[in-house]
Structures are given as C-alpha cells and as structure tokens.
Amino acid sequence: MAGDRWRLSVAADRCVGSGVCAASAPHRFFVEDGLARPEHEVVDAEDELIDVAESCPMEAVFVRVEGSGELLTPPE
Template sequence: MSPQWQVSVDSGRCIGAGTCAGTAPRHFTLVDGRSRSTAERVEPDEDAAAAAELCPVTAITIRDPSGAVIAPEP
C-alpha cells in the first residue's frame, strides 16, 4: 500500500465550478453548490492532482504524508 495523499477543499473559496467533479468524480462531488472531497485521504491518483491544478480558484489542496503540497504546484 502506497502512502496516502491528504485532500482538502476550502469551502469558503470554492465557487462550485464543478471542474473537480468532472475531472476526478471518484474524489470530488458537489454538495449544495460547493465541492467536497469524497475522502480525506486517498491513494495517489493523477486525476485528483489534475483536479487541484484545474480548480479556477485554487480551492483544492493535495498534500503528501509529510505535509508537502503536491497540487496545485506551488
């Protein structure tokens, strides 16, 4: 089992564009017009990282087990 990534969505920043849910539906869903991650920790997945990169307001952050930001790229 590989180290898991921590996925967080800043609900105050999210505008509900839905890009994340469209890019990585296994990892994100829209609830009441805002994105939510389907799990706080996930196996490394390029779709989740892509969703963070594509978020128009950078509301998604993905970190590795050490806490370093994986996406969006700093």
C-alpha cells in the first residue's frame, strides 16, 4: 500500500455535519455550512484515514484507491 494515493470524498446525502471526521483529522477534513468535506481530495495513503472514515456515524466518508477506484471503505 506504500506509495498509494487515495481519493477522499464525503457523500452529501449521508453527511449530517457531526464533525467526527474534522475533529479526528483536522488536517484532512473540515465542516462548512453543515457538511464535511476533504481538505484535499487525493492524498497519500495512510491507515489512520480508514479509522477516521470508519468513525463516521453515517458512513458518509468514502476512501478509494486513486486510479483503480477500488473502494476501501465504507463496506457496500
């Protein structure tokens, strides 16, 4: 997984603006007008991002492998 790049996104139809992601990883996510968004859409792969995404109570934070598009989380 080293060297991989991941694509982050937040599903607006699921996000409730709880801010769990932004408070857990302030350098990766922010909340604006009640919705969370990634600070940068494509970032270096790091395991912590999976933990943060899976902390979302609404499963609104998506992590995909950049290029292949493989969905890492949430489970479908």
